[in-house]
Amino acid sequence: MSPKTLTLAVAMSSTLALLAGCSTPTVVHKRDGSQIVTPDRPTFNDDTGFYEYQQGGRTIRINKDDVQSIEDVDD
Secondary structure (H helix, E strand, C coil), X not given: CCHHHHHHHHHHHHHHHHHHHHCCCEEEEECCCCEEEECCXXXXXXXXXXXXXXXXXXXXXXXXXXXXXXXXCCC
């Protein structure tokens, strides 16, 4: 493996480790009694009135009126 390739591999793995450490898994408790586990804390969009989060490359939206509570998952 060339030094350039090795440096790139180390930099990419460090970046991935840093990104993985920043996520905050969250449980969204809905008013109907169901729960949704999200990979990161949903953000609230004031313009639409929906909580939004990314999963599988897609933006998922939950109406704020359907949300009872949002809590972080403890490790």
